[in-house]
Structures are given as C-alpha cells and as structure tokens.
Amino acid sequence: MAGFSTLDQADEVRRVLGYMPDFFGVYDGMRVWEYLEFFAAAYRIPRPDRRRTLDDVLELTDLGARRETNIEHLSKGMRQRLCLAKTLLHDPQVLVLDEPASGLDPRARIDLKELLRELTRMGKTLFVSSHILPELADFCSTVGILEAGRLVACGRVDEILRAVDQGRSMRVRVLRDLEKAAALVEETSGSSRVRVQDGVLLFQFEGSLEDLADLAERLADQRLGLVEFAEARTDLEDVFMRVTQGVVC
Amino acid sequence: MRRLLDLLLDNPILLKELRIGLRERKIFLIQSLYLVVLGSATALFLFSASAPTDLLELPDRGRLLHGILFWSQLAMVVLITPSLTCGQISGERENHSLDLLRASRLRTVEIVLGKLGYALAYVGLLLASSLPMVAVVFLLGGVAPGEVAASYGVLALAATLVGLLGLFFSAREQKTGHATNQAYGILILAFILSLGALPALAEMLSRGQTLGTGRYAIPLWLYLLAHAGGLAAFLFLKVQNHLRRRVTHELWLGRLFMVVWLINCGLLGLVMSTGNSWTDPEPVAATWCAVLTVALASLGCFLDPRPFAAPREEALRRAGLAFRPWFWHGVLLTGLALMAGAQGALGAPLGKVLSTLGLCAGVSLGFAVVTRNLHILLGGRPRFATLYYALLPAVLILPTLPLASEESARTFWLGTQVSPLPAVWSLWNDMPAVLLGGWTVDLPAACLLSWLGLAALLGALRALRRTRPAGEA
Numbered sequence: 001m002a003g004f005s006t007l008d009q010a011d012e013v014r015r016v017l018g019y020m021p022d023f024f025g026v027y028d029g030m031r032v033w034e035y036l037e038f039f040a041a042a043y044r045i046p047r048p049d050r051r052r053t054l055d056d057v058l059e060l061t062d063l064g065a066r067r068e069t070n071i072e073h074l075s076k077g078m079r080q081r082l083c084l085a086k087t088l089l090h091d092p093q094v095l096v097l098d099e100p101a102s103g104l105d106p107r108a109r110i111d112l113k114e115l116l117r118e119l120t121r122m123g124k125t126l127f128v129s130s131h132i133l134p135e136l137a138d139f140c141s142t143v144g145i146l147e148a149g150r151l152v153a154c155g156r157v158d159e160i161l162r163a164v165d166q167g168r169s170m171r172v173r174v175l176r177d178l179e180k181a182a183a184l185v186e187e188t189s190g191s192s193r194v195r196v197q198d199g200v201l202l203f204q205f206e207g208s209l210e211d212l213a214d215l216a217e218r219l220a221d222q223r224l225g226l227v228e229f230a231e232a233r234t235d236l237e238d239v240f241m242r243v244t245q246g247v248v249c
Numbered sequence: 250m251r252r253l254l255d256l257l258l259d260n261p262i263l264l265k266e267l268r269i270g271l272r273e274r275k276i277f278l279i280q281s282l283y284l285v286v287l288g289s290a291t292a293l294f295l296f297s298a299s300a301p302t303d304l305l306e307l308p309d310r311g312r313l314l315h316g317i318l319f320w321s322q323l324a325m326v327v328l329i330t331p332s333l334t335c336g337q338i339s340g341e342r343e344n345h346s347l348d349l350l351r352a353s354r355l356r357t358v359e360i361v362l363g364k365l366g367y368a369l370a371y372v373g374l375l376l377a378s379s380l381p382m383v384a385v386v387f388l389l390g391g392v393a394p395g396e397v398a399a400s401y402g403v404l405a406l407a408a409t410l411v412g413l414l415g416l417f418f419s420a421r422e423q424k425t426g427h428a429t430n431q432a433y434g435i436l437i438l439a440f441i442l443s444l445g446a447l448p449a450l451a452e453m454l455s456r457g458q459t460l461g462t463g464r465y466a467i468p469l470w471l472y473l474l475a476h477a478g479g480l481a482a483f484l485f486l487k488v489q490n491h492l493r494r495r496v497t498h499e500l501w502l503g504r505l506f507m508v509v510w511l512i513n514c515g516l517l518g519l520v521m522s523t524g525n526s527w528t529d530p531e532p533v534a535a536t537w538c539a540v541l542t543v544a545l546a547s548l549g550c551f552l553d554p555r556p557f558a559a560p561r562e563e564a565l566r567r568a569g570l571a572f573r574p575w576f577w578h579g580v581l582l583t584g585l586a587l588m589a590g591a592q593g594a595l596g597a598p599l600g601k602v603l604s605t606l607g608l609c610a611g612v613s614l615g616f617a618v619v620t621r622n623l624h625i626l627l628g629g630r631p632r633f634a635t636l637y638y639a640l641l642p643a644v645l646i647l648p649t650l651p652l653a654s655e656e657s658a659r660t661f662w663l664g665t666q667v668s669p670l671p672a673v674w675s676l677w678n679d680m681p682a683v684l685l686g687g688w689t690v691d692l693p694a695a696c697l698l699s700w701l702g703l704a705a706l707l708g709a710l711r712a713l714r715r716t717r718p719a720g721e722a
Contacts, residue, residue, distance in 0.1 A: 042354060
C-alpha cells in the first residue's frame with residue numbers, strides 16, 4: 001500500500017492509511033477536540049502541530065462550531081463527520097471508508113459526497129465500500145465488485161459493462177413506426193437483445209463506430225422521426241446485477 | 250529508560266482514560282465508600298477500646314490497628330481494581346472502537362500500559378487518600394515507617410496483579426460481563442484456596458523466613474516477589490497477544506517461563522549447596538513440590554490454542570520449535586533430570602531421587618495428556634485455558650490442606666490421587682505406604698497410576714469420538 005508492504009511494514013502502512021469503519025464507537029464523556037486530540041496523539045502528530053491540524057480537519061469537515069460539544073450530543077451525521085475528521089488527522093494518502101453514507105439523512109449525504117469529492121481533488125486515493133451504488137457512480141473512477149469473497153469485476157463502469165455485454169448498450173427513440181425501426185436494427189449485423197421499453201428501442205451493438213454510424217444514417221433515411229440515437233447510460237446497479245449471480249456464502 | 254517513561258507519561262490511552270474515567274460519578278462514589286470503610290474501622294477501633302492501663306499496651310494496639318487497616322485495604326483493593334480493568338478492552342470491543350485503536354499507530358504495549366496505568370493511578374489516589382488514617386498508627390506506636398511503606402508496596406503489587414488479571418480476561422472475552430464473571434470467579438477461588446495458607450504465609454514473612462541457610466539464604470519475600478513479577482509479566486504478554494496476535498509475544502512468553510524455570514532450578518541448587526538439607530527432608534520435598542508446580546503451570550502456557558488472525562503468523566507459529574509441546578516437555582524433563590543428578594551427586598539417597606524424578610515426570614506428562622484430551626473433548630474452546638488456570642491451584646493445593654490439619658490416612662490418600670504434592674512429600678518423609686481397608690497402598694505409585702489411568706481413559710474417549718461416524722456427532 002502506497003509502496004509499503006502490508007506484511008513487513010505495518011507501521012508505515014498505518015501512517016499512510018486512514019480507516020473509517022462502518023460501525024464505530026465514539027467515547028461518551030469527551031469533547032470533540034479531546035477526541036480528535038487523542039487520535040492525533042495516537043497517530044504520532046507532534047504536540048506543537050496538533051492544534052493547527054485539529055483546526056484544519058474541523059474546518060474541512062465543517063465541525064468548527066462544535067469544537068467544545070460533548071460527543072454524546074452530536075447527531076449521527078455529525079458523528080460520521082467526526083470520524084472522518086479523525087481519519088484525516090494524519091493526512092493519509094489512502095483512505096478506506098466503509099459505508100460512509102449509511103444512516104445519514106439526504107442533506108448529510110450530499111454534504112459527505114461533496115467532502116469526498118474535495119478529498120479526491122486533494123489527490124487522495126479513496127476506497128469506498130457501499131451498498132448505495134448510484135451515489136458512488138458520481139465520484140468513483142474505478143469500481144470493484146466482490147461476490148462470495150472473489151473479485152468478479154474491476155475497472156471503469158463502462159469498461160466492465162462492455163466486457164460483460166461484449167458491446168455497447170444503445171438507445172433509440174423514433175416518433176413514428178417503432179416496429180419498423182426495431183426490424184431494421186434487428187437485421188443489422190452486430191446488434192442483439194433488441195427490445196422496446198416505454199416507447200424506447202434498446203439493443204446491444206458489437207460492431208465498430210463506423211457500423212454504428214451506418215445504422216444511424218439508415219434509420220434517418222427511413223424518415224421515421226429519429227429524435228434520439230445514443231449510448232444508454234448504465235448505472236452501477238445495472239453493472240452489479242449483470243456481473244453478480246446472487247451467490248450467498 | 251526515556252522510552253519507558255514516554256510509554257507511561259506520554260501515553261494517549263492513559264490520558265484518554267483519565268479524562269473519561271475521572272469524570273464518572275462512580276469514581277467519586279468508590280472513593281467515598283473506600284474512605285468511609287477505613288474511617289469507620291479506625292473510629293470503631295479507637296472508640297470501642299477501653300482506656301489503656303499501661304502505656305506499654307499502646308504499641309500492641311498500634312500493631313493491631315495497622316493490621317486491621319492493611320487487611321481491609323487489601324480486600325478493597327483486590328475487589329475494586331478488577332472492576333476498573335475488566336471492561337477496558339472488552340468495552341472498546343463492544344463500543345466498536347477497538348478497531349480504530351488497532352488501525353492507529355499505537356503499539357499494543359502502549360494500549361495495555363495505558364489501560365493498566367489508569368487503574369493503578371486511581372488505586373494510587375485511593376491509597377494516598379488513606380494516608381491520614383494510617384498515620385493514626387504512629388500516634389500509638391509499635392509500627393515502623395518502613396513497615397507502613399512495605400505494606401503500601403504490597404497493596405500496590407496486589408493492585409497490579411489483580412488489575413492485570415482483569416485486563417487479561419477483558420482482552421480474552423468479547424463481552425465485559427463474561428470478563429467480570431471470570432475475573433471475580435478466579436479471585437474468589439484463589440481466596441478460598443489460600444484461606445489456610447495466607448495466615449501461615451503472613452506469619453513466615455513477619456519472622457523473616459528464608460529459603461536455604463547460610464550465606465545463600467534467600468528471603469521468602471524475595472522469592473514471592475520474583476514469582477509475582479513472573480505472573481504479572483505472563484499476564485501482560487497474554488493481554489498483548491490477545492490484542493494483536495503476534496508470534497513475538499508468544500516467544501517472550503516462552504522465554505519468561507524458561508527464566509522462571511531456571512530460577513527455580515537455581516534455587517534448588519542453592520538449597521542443596523547448604524549441605525545440611527539432607528538431614529531434614531522437608532525443604533527438599535517442598536522444593537520438589539515447587540518445581541513440579543512450575544512445570545505444570547508452564548505446560549498451561551501453550552494450552553491456549555486460539556488461532557492467530559494472520560495466516561502468516563499462524564505459519565510462523567507452526568514452524569517454530571518453541572511452539573511444539575514436546576519441546577517444552579523436553580525442557581522440563583531435562584531440568585528435572587539435571588536437578589536429580591545434582592541431588593544424587595551431593596549425597597541424597599539414590600532411590601529417593603530416582604523415584605521422585607519418575608513421579609514428577611510421570612505426573613507432569615499425565616497432567617499434560619489429561620488437560621490436552623479434556624480440551625479436545627470439551628470442543629477446544631479458548632475458554633478452556635481459563636478452566637485450566639482455575640483447576641491448577643485446585644488440583645495442586647486443595648488436596649494438601651489435610652496435611653496442615655490432621656494426617657488422616659483416608660483424606661491423605663485421597664489427596665495423593667489428585668495432587669502430586671502430598672505424594673512427593675510422603676516420599677521424602679519416609680511414609681510411602683498407608684493401610685487402607687486392609688490393603689497397603691504405596692502413595693506415590695498410586696498417585697502416578699491414577700494420573701496415567703486418567704490420561705489413558707481420556708485418550709480412549711477421544712479415540713472413540715474420532716472413530717464415531719459423522720452423522721452421530
């Protein structure tokens with residue numbers, strides 16, 4: 001991890017790693033700054049630098065106004081932010097966040113998402129595990145899908161989908177004679193899984209971009225009122241459902 | 250030295266525990282209760298006693314008051330300290346905060362020292378607050394300041410030991426309730442078992458009993474202190490091992506027991522070197538008993554089979570010589586053989602030395618097989634190791650209690666069936682046989698046979714279970 005061996009250089013790995021678990025406990029009876037100061041000491045941040053570091057993470061997580069608040073008086077969302085602040089104290093290069101948005105209200109989720117985007121802009125590597133897949137798609141550059149302890153897919157979302165479907169998912173909308181358009185697509189070589197859903201023609205296409213352009217021109221020549229010819233946007237849930245087989249272990 | 254001071258004084262865990270702990274209401278209540286009990290004992294003593302007729306009575310009264318205050322403080326410290334440590338690590342686990350600590354750069358030794366330091370700091374506060382009441386003793390006289398300081402030293406040592414015991418169970422168990430039950434269970438058992446021995450031990454300590462004579466005499470208190478230190482180090486390493494399963498901790502544990510073992514061997518050598526021990530067989534028998542006790546306790550060291558978290562650590566453990574039970578049996582038996590050789594060379598009767606050696610070896614091997622098989626038959630649960638440490642004093646000490654009172658042949662014989670100590674004792678006291686129901690029974694042989702028989706029985710039970718078809722399990 002970050003160039004260190006997880007087997008032989010455990011301390012170096014801990015220095016570059018920030019970990020935020022799914023369930024975590026905070027210590028009741030402590031104030032926000034006391035909690036952060038404890039972890040600052042636990043991460044060996046020199047005593048003279050601690051105050052500045054605390055101010056930085058409190059500002060980043062928008063908890064500056066809660067500095068003196070007792071932890072037991074914080075809401076779930078604020079505790080989540082406090083845990084993230086704790087995770088950021090030692091300025092780790094790699095962050096492992098386990099379900100960071102679970103149990104948060106919609107506003108807190110949006111705030112958290114914004115914060116995670118900010119962290120990626122700062123050049124940090126984030127590993128986020130989550131079951132709320134559509135939200136991840138907004139800021140994840142790469143996804144890995146695990147099933148029964150095995151990594152079944154890893155890469156960019158569109159790459160994974162292309163690998164699974166062997167082609168592109170296409171979406172066509174015409175104003176007139178949808179059946180004729182469907183027949184035309186079906187007889188084109190390289191297309192498969194042609195279906196009509198909510199007045200939209202969906203199909204998979206395995207040919208080159210030139211072939212795809214040919215198909216679009218032929219559809220336009222038929223004067224069917226072609227208003228949309230685009231690659232269908234696939235979300236992470238679709239990818240997940242196609243890649244996994246529902247294995248329970 | 251500076252690193253050690255940093256571990257104690259610049260310890261984030263200690264600071265955190267002090268911050269949280271000293272804000273709790275229960276801390277104030279415990280301290281109030283502590284002082285109320287001590288104050289009541291002092292007031293009752295001072296106001297209930299009749300006016301002294303002679304000034305020479307005052308030192309006796311001073312000693313009595315000091316005794317009352319010491320024993321009541323010891324009882325309270327032993328009861329209070331585990332309550333402070335039992336929830337320290339299991340509480341972090343229940344609170345889901347232990348993983349955060351383990352992911353930080355804190356070392357396990359810092360976590361354990363911080364947790365223990367908090368409990369000891371609080372007990373230190375209790376002891377310091379009791380000083381004004383103990384100072385009343387000086388008004389009466391009869392007790393030297395050095396004795397008062399020594400009694401506080403004993404209290405601090407007791408707090409450290411029971412604190413570590415609580416921490417050990419807290420690290421071992423998932424839930425604080427289980428840890429508390431087990432720690433107090435062991436303490437109650439130890440209290441019951443040592444009821445007979447405690448007054449005698451206190452009396453021996455007060456009159457400056459030594460082990461051996463002449464220039465090599467070792468004070469009993471030093472011997473007990475060394476063993477208490479060994480026990481504390483054992484518990485300290487075990488706590489660390491439960492927190493972060495590392496082969497290094499287990500290796501240190503093994504080295505520690507090697508040291509304890511060598512100390513005991515050296516002690517026997519010193520006793521023998523005085524030259525006059527053979528006229529009185531009791532010191533020799535007592536030392537053999539001590540050696541056997543250490544041997545059995547050492548075997549228990551590697552009985553906890555809780556698997557290591559990382560496969561790499563588990564592989565290292567399996568590959569290491571120090572983690573093979575036969576290696577430890579070999580070390581223990583070699584030690585016994587060396588001592589037997591030394592005894593023979595110094596003029597002890599050969600027959601007695603050989604029979605004692607055989608008895609010790611047979612019993613320790615029998616005990617190891619019995620515990621191992623019991624362990625497997627009970628399902629190999631980690632809690633079994635706790636059972637081992639609870640049973641060990643019961644097996645070793647309980648049957649010797651009849652020796653202290655009445656040497657009734659029946660109870661003595663029954664005692665030898667369970668404990669090897671009366672058997673060793675009888676061997677060196679020329680009473681190897683008793684008449685039981687018309688039969689003459691050789692005590693050491695009966696002891697050895699009963700252990701080997703039990704080992705064989707459990708081995709057969711285990712073999713039966715192994716051959717039973719899976720469907721019947």
